[in-house]
Amino acid sequence: MEQSWRQAKGLFFTLLSAPLFWLVIFFVAPLSIVWLYSFGENQGLVDVAFTGTWSNYGKIFKGLRWLDFSDALYVNLFLKSFWFAGLTTFICLVLGFPVALAITFAPERWKPWLLLMVMLPFWTNLLVRTYALIAVLRTKGFVNMGLESVHNGINSVSGGALGAFDPLPLLNNNFAVVFGLVFVNLPFMILPLYSALDRLDRSLLEASLDLGAGHVRTMFNVVVPMAGAGIASGILITFIPALGSYLTPDMLGGPESQMIANVIESQFKRANNWPFGAALSFILVYLTFIAIALQGVFQARSQARSQGGRA
Amino acid sequence: MSQSPSRKLPPAPLEYLRRWPIQLSLVVVAIFLYAPLLTMMLFSFNDDRSITQWSGFSLKYYKQAFQNESLIIAFMNSLTIAFFSTLISLVVGAMAAIVLWRFRFGGKTLFDGTMAVPIVVPEICLGVGMLVFFAKVLPWPQGLPWPLNLGAIIIAHVSFSFPFVAVVVRARLGSFNRELEEAAKDLGASDFRALMDVVIPHIQPSLIAGALLAFTLSLDDFVITFFTAGPDTVTFPVKVYSMVRFSVTPEVNAASTILIVVTVLLTFLALKFQGSSALTAGHDGGAGEKK
Numbered sequence: 001m002e003q004s005w006r007q008a009k010g011l012f013f014t015l016l017s018a019p020l021f022w023l024v025i026f027f028v029a030p031l032s033i034v035w036l037y038s039f040g041e042n043q044g045l046v047d048v049a050f051t052g053t054w055s056n057y058g059k060i061f062k063g064l065r066w067l068d069f070s071d072a073l074y075v076n077l078f079l080k081s082f083w084f085a086g087l088t089t090f091i092c093l094v095l096g097f098p099v100a101l102a103i104t105f106a107p108e109r110w111k112p113w114l115l116l117m118v119m120l121p122f123w124t125n126l127l128v129r130t131y132a133l134i135a136v137l138r139t140k141g142f143v144n145m146g147l148e149s150v151h152n153g154i155n156s157v158s159g160g161a162l163g164a165f166d167p168l169p170l171l172n173n174n175f176a177v178v179f180g181l182v183f184v185n186l187p188f189m190i191l192p193l194y195s196a197l198d199r200l201d202r203s204l205l206e207a208s209l210d211l212g213a214g215h216v217r218t219m220f221n222v223v224v225p226m227a228g229a230g231i232a233s234g235i236l237i238t239f240i241p242a243l244g245s246y247l248t249p250d251m252l253g254g255p256e257s258q259m260i261a262n263v264i265e266s267q268f269k270r271a272n273n274w275p276f277g278a279a280l281s282f283i284l285v286y287l288t289f290i291a292i293a294l295q296g297v298f299q300a301r302s303q304a305r306s307q308g309g310r311a
Numbered sequence: 312m313s314q315s316p317s318r319k320l321p322p323a324p325l326e327y328l329r330r331w332p333i334q335l336s337l338v339v340v341a342i343f344l345y346a347p348l349l350t351m352m353l354f355s356f357n358d359d360r361s362i363t364q365w366s367g368f369s370l371k372y373y374k375q376a377f378q379n380e381s382l383i384i385a386f387m388n389s390l391t392i393a394f395f396s397t398l399i400s401l402v403v404g405a406m407a408a409i410v411l412w413r414f415r416f417g418g419k420t421l422f423d424g425t426m427a428v429p430i431v432v433p434e435i436c437l438g439v440g441m442l443v444f445f446a447k448v449l450p451w452p453q454g455l456p457w458p459l460n461l462g463a464i465i466i467a468h469v470s471f472s473f474p475f476v477a478v479v480v481r482a483r484l485g486s487f488n489r490e491l492e493e494a495a496k497d498l499g500a501s502d503f504r505a506l507m508d509v510v511i512p513h514i515q516p517s518l519i520a521g522a523l524l525a526f527t528l529s530l531d532d533f534v535i536t537f538f539t540a541g542p543d544t545v546t547f548p549v550k551v552y553s554m555v556r557f558s559v560t561p562e563v564n565a566a567s568t569i570l571i572v573v574t575v576l577l578t579f580l581a582l583k584f585q586g587s588s589a590l591t592a593g594h595d596g597g598a599g600e601k602k
Contacts, residue, residue, distance in 0.1 A: 005416040011502040012414050019407035019473070020422070026470045027429055029448065030440030037443065095343075098336035105327040114337075116582075121344045123578050127533045127548045128567040131555055132351035135362045142350060142363060186344065202325060209324045244433025246534050251555065261435040261534075268439050268538070278443075281436045288431055 037278035056279035085242035088181040092189040100193035172254035196230020355564035385550035393529040396468035404476025438538035476521035483517030
């Protein structure tokens with residue numbers, strides 16, 4: 001049982017002091033200042049005055065009309081980021097689920113190695129991983145070189161039926177950004193999926209298979225409902241970093257594939273409009289909190305359901 | 312289950328690893344995750360300036376990388392920052408974990424919840440927070456002697472690392488039998504003494520795991536450092552980023568390969584230290600703890 005802090009005041013205050021100090025001074029304070037800035041206005045070149053204005057948030061929604069987003073520059077930016085992050089999460093789920101399943105039901109002595117296979121890229125520097133994709137995707141990259149040799153092979157057999165090789169534009173566009181985001185975030189999806197699947201009661205799966213359901217049907221009717229909370233946390237853990245990605249769109253994307261984080265960066269660095277950048281950052285923070293709250297509700301529900309089932 | 316089943320038998324219902332769609336997906340994901348990294352490492356040994364056309368083996372880009380003074384300085388900066396950030400994160404994170412595990416106090420939920428925010432909040436938000444903080448509230452003096460000039464980056468790294476350490480340590484504390492600490496106190500140990508001699512030895516594996524996590528997080532970070540670093544405090548990822556902007560050459564590949572090798576070696580060392588069961592921690596019924 002936990003002890004009341006009054007019973008060991010000295011120890012309590014000693015242990016609490018450093019973490020509390022660090023959290024308040026070096027985390028809460030910086031974010032609070034950014035939050036205040038989001039209600040501020042530029043004054044002169046370097047100063048920001050806290051005027052309590054909502055104009056920075058207003059600017060984000062400027063041009064927004066009912067059911068018409070075409071003129072709302074920043075709303076479009078958010079929608080595009082949502083689309084990229086959502087698509088990334090979906091692809092990660094589709095790619096990651098079979099892998100998590102394989103690891104879960106692998107023989108014990110293989111498990112650590114398979115997990116290591118998933119985690120090793122995870123330990124590798126994000127910048128290095130993103131950089132490695134440039135050589136794969138660019139016009140004279142590995143994918144196009146492979147396609148070119150296949151193309152030339154067909155040409156030499158058929159006597160030039162396909163014509164000259166046209167390299168696919170794979171880098172500096174939206175495709176490259178989603179490809180990069182999947183590459184970077186896939187381990188984030190596999191690990192929570194594995195930990196959810198590993199906790200399942202296997203006899204229920206066996207029962208479903210014994211009673212004549214196929215593997216696909218067992219997955220959707222037994223595994224997915226039981227591992228629902230784990231799947232939801234995998235989705236969340238992939239979606240949130242993907243939504244706030246800076247490096248991947250910056251290095252792999254083109255001018256039209258910038259995401260929220262890139263615009264925030266340019267507001268703070270080149271455009272030097274800190275209040276507006278602060279407002280954009282805080283919209284991202286609010287979205288994160290909303291996503292976590294939704295996941296909390298989902299988890300509570302699924303817990304209540306599983307407890308109700310047992311009672 | 313002492314004998315492994317013969318390959319000739321059809322796969323058992325739950326032997327998914329022996330079914331071809333699962334095997335195919337495993338192979339596809341493995342190629343997807345590793346091919347870009349392995350080719351990047353391979354082309355760091357290329358003789359030519361190209362990073363996609365192989366023309367012969369050479370170590371000249373490693374020589375270049377080791378003679379690139381600003382790259383070496385950036386690498387040393389990164390290691391120094393990671394070292395200090397790990398040290399502080401470990402102490403602060405462990406203290407937070409113990410206080411949350413051991414005590415009941417008003418505002419505990421708030422404290423606990425706030426500790427989780429650095430883990431979930433997008434990096435870019437923390438990055439701009441640090442930019443504003445070190446520009447307006449605590450301007451870090453320029454021209455301080457090394458390693459004090461890295462202070463701002465170290466502070467920023469601790470802020471996002473120590474909550475991770477706290478999570479790891481707290482998970483381990485869950486398996487601690489509180490009666491042991493009470494027994495120590497019954498036998499005359501003070502609160503502090505009981506903590507140091509009974510609780511700390513129990514959480515030692517999680518301290519190592521937490522330290523490794525903090526070290527990697529710090530070495531890996533680009534975005535937050537990018538917003539906190541000044542012109543004379545360039546870290547390795549920031550340096551590689553500016554090299555990539557300038558040109559894509561095998562020298563960048565060589566530098567990246569060195570970083571990958573360092574991280575992989577550290578990971579293996581830590582796993583060896585803890586036993587490979589650390590990978591399946593919490594899923595093997597605690598078999599690894601009895602090592």
